């Protein structure tokens with residue numbers, strides 16, 4: 001079978017990828033620039049036997065997605081900045097109660113209503129720290145329409161494998177871009193099914209994990225398992241506890257299930273870094289301009305490469321550290337005032353100086369600006 | 385000796401419960417358990433234990449979900465009905481029961497209440513309405529009567545209260561009823577009717593919180609508060625036989641509104657069928 005190539009918008013590719021991943025439930029509330037995701041779900045889900053519901057707000061959308069997921073259905077919601085803020089409490093609930101689902105945030109310029117139709121990457125830190133309390137987060141960020149299709153499938157796979165909400169951090173650039181997309185043969189896709197197991201009625205330790213493992217198998221509601229789910233700290237039976245040791249063990253397991261599996265979770269794209277003395281770090285839609293700036297810089301003889309986190313949380317610290325010995329300088333480019341910058345600085349830890357190019361006026365950063373900045377950085381180095 | 389009901393339908397290893405002595409919550413939880421037991425045991429009725437899910441929010445009353453031995457989910461404050469909507473919409477064959485407080489369902493969760501009622505999605509909502517925020521220590525709620533005292537209304541409450549059942553009916557709920565902690569048998573029957581009703585049903589059950597509401601407002605202890613319900617709340621048969629005059633200071637215990645309208649998940653199933661027929665699948 002020759003692969004199908006069709007013209008698609010990033011938001012549409014997100015829906016098609018999600019359906020290929022097995023998503024059959026969507027609850028959402030319209031907000032620019034994510035609305036096309038809800039609209040396409042409303043159209044497509046009934047066709048594939050799925051369900052779409054427009055809820056009264058984002059709090060309800062997030063709650064409905066979690067409710068659907070506990071019945072065993074793969075579920076998704078989509079929003080943008082203001083709505084992403086509203087979803088946070090229930091995202092935290094999903095992390096603690098370990099309910100898989102995917103939350104798409106098509107970032108727009110903010111804070112508040114901001115510039116609704118303009119690109120931004122201002123939710124990078126909110127994706128990690130938006131909820132209260134301590135827990136890890138998995139967030140993935142695509143930089144093209146094609147990648148959106150494949151990466152949203154990976155978002156579902158990670159969500160099922162690690163029993164956790166996964167943030168799919170898009171931006172207006174990718175969400176509204178139209179590109180030719182090659183749809184892979186569905187048989188060739190790897191789709192994680194939910195890890196389901198049942199316990200006998202007498203011993204309902206539904207949050208127990210075997211020694212050396214971190215993720216409990218999940219039991220869908222409505223199958224006679226009869227167990228409890230709560231957002232309170234709980235014991236292995238899912239019942240609330242005030243026991244500090246049990247609560248501590250739960251929180252630690254939640255951290256470790258991600259921290260101990262970074263090799264599986266973290267993905268980066270690295271371009272022309274092997275001989276580079278300068279790395280441009282960039283993610284999401286912004287990386288496209290960075291890529292073309294890197295190519296032009298190479299044509300001018302500069303030894304520049306691109307480091308693009310695809311898994312943006314956990315930040316690919318080990319991957320970046322591994323590159324530090326060859327580097328003289330790093331340039332972080334992002335559509336905000338310097339959010340991923342903090343992670344890059346932390347990883348570079350004074351061993352390599354980090355420069356920054358950001359923009360927050362809602363216009364895109366053109367490749368020329370990045371190139372100019374690269375020239376300037378190199379010029380400064382020679383002047384020294 | 386715990387009764388057979390307790391052994392069969394409560395999670396006995398998680399008892400005793402957290403509620404204060406004399407709290408109305410235990411009585412209402414029992415009404416819910418008896419209603420479910422009677423429906424499950426009735427061969428004529430399609431309610432099954434394994435296909436029943438109990439959903440609650442946050443508050444003293446919302447802890448009831450954890451004590452009931454069904455699939456149960458204790459969610460976030462105000463969001464029980466929204467979680468329940470997701471469960472019911474994803475699996476329309478499940479019986480979804482929401483246990484919620486007056487604050488949980490009509491303050492922070494008020495929006496979800498009215499929209500679920502408007503959709504007429506087949507949930508059964510039982511409110512444990514104690515006119516106060518119990519869990520956080522006695523602040524006024526949307527059902528606290530005007531003039532009453534609460535920790536955040538030390539000089540008397542200025543707000544006018546909601547009638548939760550009327551609110552739900554006005555928003556489109558197709559079955560609404562009022563019960564009370566005192567009228568256990570009648571309330572159990574109303575909960576059963578609510579569960580059997582196709583569409584959104586709400587049973588607003590007046591509870592008692594002697595610890596905060598009772599103490600703050602000089603209503604005496606649990607016995608006096610239940611006595612008040614006995615004297616001021618009247619089951620339907622008696623209520624409708626009374627003169628208008630006699631009813632004036634009385635509250636009906638019984639069905640308030642009951643209409644038939646298409647249920648949301650059934651409508652969606654029909655939509656899916658229509659779409660799939662059109663696309664030739």
Ligand SMILES: Cc1ncc(C[n+]2csc(CCOP(=O)(O)OP(=O)(O)O)c2C)c(N)n1
Pocket residue numbers: 442443444445446461484485486487488489512514516517518519520525
């Ligand atoms: C988002 C959020 N806000 C506030 C609280 C604190 N809180 C917990 S329960 C509650 C009120 C409970 O009142 P009600 O729903 O009437 O239930 P009751 O305790 O009286 O049974 C509040 C305000 C919370 N848990 N979450």
Ligand code: SF4
Pocket residue numbers: 402403404406407408409444445514518519592593594595596
């Ligand atoms: S505070 Fe009031 S509502 Fe809460 S358990 Fe005590 S009596 Fe019941």
